[in-house]
Amino acid sequence: MNAPAATPNPSLATSNPSITNPAAARAGIGAIIATVALALIALLSFSGATQPTPADKVTLLALAVLAMLCFWTPLYAWCEAQEGAFAFGLTAAMFIIYGLARHAGPASGPEFHLPFDPDDAITLSYASIIVMAGALITAPFWWRNLGGWARAVWSAIATLAVLAFGVFTLLKGHYPVGATEIVDPAPLVYLVAQLVEYGALALLCSVVCAHASTRRLVLRALPIALLLLWARHEFAAAPVADAK
Amino acid sequence: MATTIEPNLTTPTPSQPRRKLEWNAATFDSLLLIALILTMCSQMNMRSIGKDTYLEGGYVTKQLFIALSDVILCLTFVWFVIRTTMLKAWQRVWWPPVPCWALIVAMLIAMLHSPHVTEALKGAHHAGPKALLKAMGGQEGKEAIAHIVQFVLYFIVAITLFVNLIHDRREGEIIVRRRLALHVFPVAILLATLLGCWQLLVSKHDPPHGLFGSSNVYSGFLALALPLLITHMIKEWRAVPQVFFTGALSLLLALATLSSPWAVLALLIGIAVGGLLLRQPARTNILLVASVVVSAVVWAGAVKLAGDDPAFKALGANAVKDPTHIHHPTKLVRADSLRLVGDSSHSPGDENENEKDATAFKIKKQFIEWYAALGFAMPRERAVATGVGPGNYQLNIGTYYGSLPNVKKILPDSNNLYLVQAVSLGLLGLGALLWVLGHFAHRAWLARRWHSSDWLGTGVLASLVSFGFVNIFHALIVRGVGLVLAFILALAVIAAQGENNKDLATHEHQ
Numbered sequence: 001m002n003a004p005a006a007t008p009n010p011s012l013a014t015s016n017p018s019i020t021n022p023a024a025a026r027a028g029i030g031a032i033i034a035t036v037a038l039a040l041i042a043l044l045s046f047s048g049a050t051q052p053t054p055a056d057k058v059t060l061l062a063l064a065v066l067a068m069l070c071f072w073t074p075l076y077a078w079c080e081a082q083e084g085a086f087a088f089g090l091t092a093a094m095f096i097i098y099g100l101a102r103h104a105g106p107a108s109g110p111e112f113h114l115p116f117d118p119d120d121a122i123t124l125s126y127a128s129i130i131v132m133a134g135a136l137i138t139a140p141f142w143w144r145n146l147g148g149w150a151r152a153v154w155s156a157i158a159t160l161a162v163l164a165f166g167v168f169t170l171l172k173g174h175y176p177v178g179a180t181e182i183v184d185p186a187p188l189v190y191l192v193a194q195l196v197e198y199g200a201l202a203l204l205c206s207v208v209c210a211h212a213s214t215r216r217l218v219l220r221a222l223p224i225a226l227l228l229l230w231a232r233h234e235f236a237a238a239p240v241a242d243a244k
Numbered sequence: 245m246a247t248t249i250e251p252n253l254t255t256p257t258p259s260q261p262r263r264k265l266e267w268n269a270a271t272f273d274s275l276l277l278i279a280l281i282l283t284m285c286s287q288m289n290m291r292s293i294g295k296d297t298y299l300e301g302g303y304v305t306k307q308l309f310i311a312l313s314d315v316i317l318c319l320t321f322v323w324f325v326i327r328t329t330m331l332k333a334w335q336r337v338w339w340p341p342v343p344c345w346a347l348i349v350a351m352l353i354a355m356l357h358s359p360h361v362t363e364a365l366k367g368a369h370h371a372g373p374k375a376l377l378k379a380m381g382g383q384e385g386k387e388a389i390a391h392i393v394q395f396v397l398y399f400i401v402a403i404t405l406f407v408n409l410i411h412d413r414r415e416g417e418i419i420v421r422r423r424l425a426l427h428v429f430p431v432a433i434l435l436a437t438l439l440g441c442w443q444l445l446v447s448k449h450d451p452p453h454g455l456f457g458s459s460n461v462y463s464g465f466l467a468l469a470l471p472l473l474i475t476h477m478i479k480e481w482r483a484v485p486q487v488f489f490t491g492a493l494s495l496l497l498a499l500a501t502l503s504s505p506w507a508v509l510a511l512l513i514g515i516a517v518g519g520l521l522l523r524q525p526a527r528t529n530i531l532l533v534a535s536v537v538v539s540a541v542v543w544a545g546a547v548k549l550a551g552d553d554p555a556f557k558a559l560g561a562n563a564v565k566d567p568t569h570i571h572h573p574t575k576l577v578r579a580d581s582l583r584l585v586g587d588s589s590h591s592p593g594d595e596n597e598n599e600k601d602a603t604a605f606k607i608k609k610q611f612i613e614w615y616a617a618l619g620f621a622m623p624r625e626r627a628v629a630t631g632v633g634p635g636n637y638q639l640n641i642g643t644y645y646g647s648l649p650n651v652k653k654i655l656p657d658s659n660n661l662y663l664v665q666a667v668s669l670g671l672l673g674l675g676a677l678l679w680v681l682g683h684f685a686h687r688a689w690l691a692r693r694w695h696s697s698d699w700l701g702t703g704v705l706a707s708l709v710s711f712g713f714v715n716i717f718h719a720l721i722v723r724g725v726g727l728v729l730a731f732i733l734a735l736a737v738i739a740a741q742g743e744n745n746k747d748l749a750t751h752e753h754q
Contacts, residue, residue: 054362055356055362063353084679088342088349095672096353148683152343155678155682163662182648187622188618190623194621194628
């Protein structure tokens with residue numbers, strides 16, 4: 001069967017170990033940093049404080065099976081030829097894992113407020129600190145090498161941000177704004193915070209997938225991580241920690 | 245090197261049996277392609293699956309409607325599978341790119357990660373397969389499955405069929421049906437606008453809607469389809485006069501029958517983008533921009549005049565007990581569509597205590613719902629990443645209103661597509677959707693670069709820009725317009741592959 005019309009994966013150019021390429025070496029450093037960040041996030045997701053829902057567990061198991069099919073079979077070669085396939089797959093899995101990890105604490109930690117909503121605080125979890133620090137540190141590696149998938153995620157973020165702030169601006173001109181008023185700014189606050197976190201996570205995933213070695217390592221290990229995570233929360237659920 | 249053949253429905257069949265079979269198959273392909281293009285510009289439902297529970301029990305559950313275009317699509321798909329197997333041509337089939345598959349995977353993840361859908365399954369999985377099926381037949385499950393099936397039909401099946409039927413690659417030859425498709429599509433648009441014009445003259449109460457379910461979908465369809473037609477008209481009006489005639493007449497009828505000023509604005513933006521990207525002489529570009537600006541000013545003026553209509557003003561002030569006395573419903577709907585503030589929906593309907601609240605009508609409900617949709621970001625929802633589940637927007641949006649005024653329903657098909665997809669599929673799904681649109685827009689852009697004398701890539705870009713804008717005000721990936729979108733996306737691939745397919749292999753790997 002002919003491969004579908006595909007834009008060649010530019011990251012394949014970095015897979016030849018015989019090429020001495022300073023740019024490839026630097027990319028490798030960035031990929032390692034991003035891999036470490038993702039690994040820390042995955043570790044946090046094992047915490048009992050994450051309080052996974054039944055939907056989380058079902059999704060972890062399903063993703064583990066899907067990851068085995070895509071990354072442990074000859075399908076891996078097909079995915080490697082398609083630009084963005086690996087970045088999307090890793091991002092999808094990490095979105096679920098991060099959704100758990102960001103509830104792992106701390107119970108009370110650093111928080112800040114946005115100017116338009118002094119009542120609702122954005123609390124920085126361990127996971128959010130790791131993901132944003134990781135994205136900042138690896139900025140030189142993704143800044144000029146964003147693939148189609150990462151661009152699409154950030155286009156979605158920009159679209160939502162413009163729509164959210166635009167409609168908030170329209171409403172606040174006609175209705176009172178406040179935690180107990182008609183227009184509650186809390187959704188806007190939480191939306192902005194989470195969009196930045198998930199956007200940073202997508203960038204880390206794209207950096208990992210841009211380098212052949214880290215890509216292979218992470219994607220081959222991903223099904224195991226997902227299975228372990230599922231088993232951890234399905235069979236060995238720890239007493240739920242008090243969020244406060 | 246493959247031979248390129250234009251289909252000719254009247255060509256005598258060759259004498260050899262296999263060639264005769266292949267030629268008959270090609271003829272049937274052409275007929276099905278024509279039927280598919282004609283029926284995709286409509287929303288004619290043939291039957292429904294599921295009970296109309298609103299009439300029986302007063303509650304709403306998903307009813308699946310099977311449209312004529314769905315039947316033709318399925319028939320074409322089954323035929324395509326049979327004939328490709330008979331011709332042993334699977335190796336030459338074009339398949340959708342990764343973004344399309346990623347969108348479906350994102351929807352599946354969103355369905356599994358939806359607490360509402362999974363909650364229904366939680367109690368059922370111990371009880372066995374029958375209980376599982378019953379749980380999936382609940383409201384949330386039905387909505388999710390229906391949406392996933394729709395998106396698979398649009399973004400996988402339909403695109404595959406359109407590309408492979410228009411550039412039909414077989415052993416030693418390629419049958420090109422580009423001209424056929426691009427002649428039938430304008431005819432379908434013209435028929436839709438003629439019908440809309442007839443409805444405008446005949447109907448006293450409803451704005452024109454063609455063969456679609458609502459005037460908003462009809463408007464969105466024209467905003468998506470017409471920029472392609474107009475781009476073709478600008479490029480080849482001298483060489484092919486019938487293109488000019490069809491395009492000009494369709495545009496005039498569309499402007500007369502469109503009830504959504506947002507769709508009109510999207511259409512004008514699309515035409516401007518198409519015209520400017522065509523690399524016409526400076527004088528033509530100036531004329532084009534001037535025409536668009538004048539059209540926009542005239543249109544805005546007409547809407548302003550309609551807004552001053554005394555009958556329309558009365559709608560905002562008093563409850564209208566008998567809407568049959570309202571004249572010119574189309575221009576009133578247009579004027580109402582442009583308003584950001586106030587609401588004309590003081591109309592008879594279910595009693596709602598909030599109707600007495602004056603603050604409820606300060607901002608149009610359509611825009612209040614935009615802010616309400618942001619409620620999916622609240623920590624208790626855990627829905628930013630993957631949403632509340634495909635098709636579950638309507639089931640959840642009510643709970644997000646909080647203190648926001650929630651009086652009356654918004655008009656059909658006037659949601660914001662990006663917010664609906666964000667709430668339903670989360671950032672993962674919205675990103676995948678934009679990835680699909682961006683991928684095909686990029687293909688159209690490359691087509692414009694590789695084949696500078698060809699207008700098709702530019703036309704697709706114009707349509708996609710218009711589509712991107714109009715979806716802010718009308719969520720259009722619904723029954724009736726989804727197939728048209730698939731057709732436009734397929735044309736991006738056709739444009740990139742080149743008019744004569746000579747450099748097909750070269751461009752696929754650039």
